[in-house]
Amino acid sequence: MSRPLTLRSAGVDDMPWIHELRHRVYAQELGQHAPNAEGRLVDGLDGENVYLVAARDADRVGFVSVTPPWVGRYGLDKYLTRSELPLLDEADVFEVRLLTVEPDARSGAAGAALMYAALRWIASRGGRRVVAMGRSDLIGMYRAAGLRPVGRTVRSGAVDFEVLTADVTELSRYAAGRHAPALARLAGGVDWRLDVPFATGPDGCEHGGASFTAIGADFRTLDRRREVVTADVLDAWFPPAPGAHAVLREDAGWIARTSPPTGAEGVLAELAAVRGLPPETLAVGSGSSDLIFRAFGRWLTPAARVLLMDPGYGEYAHVTDRVIGCRVDRFRLRREEGWRIDPVRLSAVVADGSYDLVVVVNPNNPTGRHAPAAELAAVIAAAPSRTRWWIDEAYLGYVGAAESLASFAARDPRVVVCTSMSKTYALSGVRAAYLVAEPGTAAELRRWTPPWAMSLPAQLAAVAALRDPGYYAGRLRRTHELRAELAGELAAVDASVTVEQSVANFLTVTLPPGGPSAASLVAQCRLQGVYLRDLSPLSPAYEGRTVRIAVRDTAENARILDAYRAALSQLHAATSTLTATGAAQ
Known part of the structure; x- marks a missing residue:
């Protein structure tokens, strides 16, 4: 009976073996480097690369290295300039290098398992694109894994390499689809010790938490x-307001069996009164995700171009990129700038009018930073008229109603403000949310809202919560x-x-x-x-x-x-x- 294959991150005790195997393969076997007396090949990125190792019990059989973008340099920099390979300047590109397997293990699953392990590790760190050097004589293997040549060939010693790339989401879909039987076999026969799940969720998105x-x-x-x-x-x-709690307990049997008001008319009226907004500017939904899917599904197509804040709430990338298939760009928020949205830089990025939609979560999740309403309103006012703005104010209650752009959205057809009642009203379980838009936009979304979009418990609780601001x-x-x-x-x-x-x-x-x-x-x-x-x-x-x-x-x-x-x-x-x-x- 064959021993199970173990996949794990390399430790310091693995490095001498990695250096020795690298010398045997790349110096002695392939002639890519000159042999040396020490019998070891080191790499200038050894201290910064991540190495993943395949082993059978105590016997190591192969490894692969990953160079993350935060290292600031790649192995490919030795062969090509950034002008020759500009994708290396993107902030979410991970380089996979040095896939190396012991000669007597090359007919087994180690090579494929290491490639899949690298993909899962990269996806778990937010990677969106992979770049690699693949031996020209093995290009068929890399193509079968979903990688594609970019049209650049580099030579290292006696070996020619093709520069390859792929989108991480597409690679994951490819693996889960075309290679599903192989993955199932691998899952059943591998001891997976990496700090990332073997497989992602069915739709590739981690909605909410795992608790x-x-x-x-x-x-x-x-x-x-x-x-x-x-x-x-x-x-x-904390629990919802006492009134919300009481109304849900008052006659649970009646609430459970009774159909709610078709269009949540009572909720709309209460929202209009509390927010000081015309009722015709409002639309409600069963949580903000309901509104996101409904609106984006109406507005966007695979031809649409969308700008998201990065880091940002993952549901927006899921809907635009994975569900609709839009072209999605990221506005990079910077740690050294305190994760703030720089209004000057954002204005410059959207100035050419190429974006169909810009999404801003404000305050932002997960950075926890808030962009002042006046700054954001000025950016939007100066932006091209063809660009629509979606402002998610799920956490605005922690800052204050004065910072809301709801009244702006009620007048400007380019702007929609979405507000969940989950976070500040303690109503996550009943699913209640609303958006504010100019009357024409709001009417269109109400027309595409199914009847009874909010359950009766949600409507009752939302109204009671809105009546208890204190x-x-x-x-x-x-x-x-x-x-x-x-x-x-x-x-x-x-x-x-x-x-x-x-x-x-x-x-x-x-x-x-x-x-x-x-x-x-x-x-x-x-x-x-x-x-x-x-x-x-x-x-x-x-x-x-x-x-x-x-x-x-x-x-x-x-x-x-x-x-x-x-x-x-x-x-x-x-x-x-x-x-x-x-x-x-």
Whole structure:
């Protein structure tokens, strides 16, 4: 019986073997480099590359390297200038190099498994494009994996290489489709030890968090919710207003069996009164995702060009890129600028009128930063008339109603403001949201809204919540206090970790370079029933090192702190042991 194939990240003790195998293959076998007396080939990127290793028990059989964009340079830079290969200047390009397998293992699954492992690792760090050098004599193998030549050939020693590239989403679809049987066999016979799931979700998007996997999606074990801290989703830590709670409990049987008002007329009337907006500028939906899918499905086609903030809420990339298939560009928010939206730079990017839609989540999730309404309104006012703007104000309640662009949207046909009632009204479970647009746009979306788009529980709760602003003002003030307390306690645990508060109900922690990954921290905390959100898949700007933590109540925040402290201790101990083992060898 064959031994199972193990896939894992390389440790320091693997590097001597990697250098030796590299020498045997690229110097002695292929003649790409001159042999040397040490019998080892090192690489200038060894200290920054990520190496993934395939092994059978203690026997290593192959490896592949990945160079992330945050390294700032690639192996291909030795052969081509950026003007010759401009895609290397893009911020989300990962280079795959040095796929190397021991000669006696080349007829097995190691090579394909390493290629798939590299793809999954890249996707888990927010990569959107892959670039690689593939031996010209093996070009058929790379084409079969979904890679395509860019028309550049480079020579290294006695070997010719083709420069190859592919979109990460397309590669993932290709693997899950054409190579599904091979992946199924691989899944059944591999010991997967990477800090990324073997396969992505059915639609390639992680909607919400993973905490319900611990509670139980079949709803037979809901008592488990008391054992789990759901800090991976941004649901409110507090209950909805007393009036909303009371109306839902008053006659649950009647509420469950009764059809709601067809067009949520009571909700629309209450929103108009509370927001001071004409009723004809409003449309409601079953959560903001309902409104996003409905509106974007009407407005956009695969020919449309869309601009998203990066990092940004993943649902927008999912809908525009994966569902509709638009051309999606990213406006890069920069860590060194505090993740702020630079209005001058944004104005310059949209000035040519090439975008059909620009999406701005404000305050932004996951960065937690808020763009002043006056700045954003000035950018929109100066933008070309053909460009539509979608402003997501799900977290605006934490900043204040004065910062809303709703009244602007009610007048300007280019602007739509979408507002979820999940985050600040504590109504995530009943699914309630609305948008504001000029009357013509709002009427079009209402026409494409199915009847009973909001359930009766959602309508009842939304109306009751809107009638109690005082309750929510107090809860939001307390959220800011809880966030500050949690941030201070987390920062005190480890000075090498950067803790950043947002303006809303969450904060982020960024682990130092060379330390444990965000995925490993999240995995360790889950062992203690504490669910946090690894932000790595949302953007390569996070470099696989940033975790988002939702603010909970005092007791649950204490559990978060304990789990975080224990997880860091465990991870640092594991790193120290690995380093010591490598040094001893």
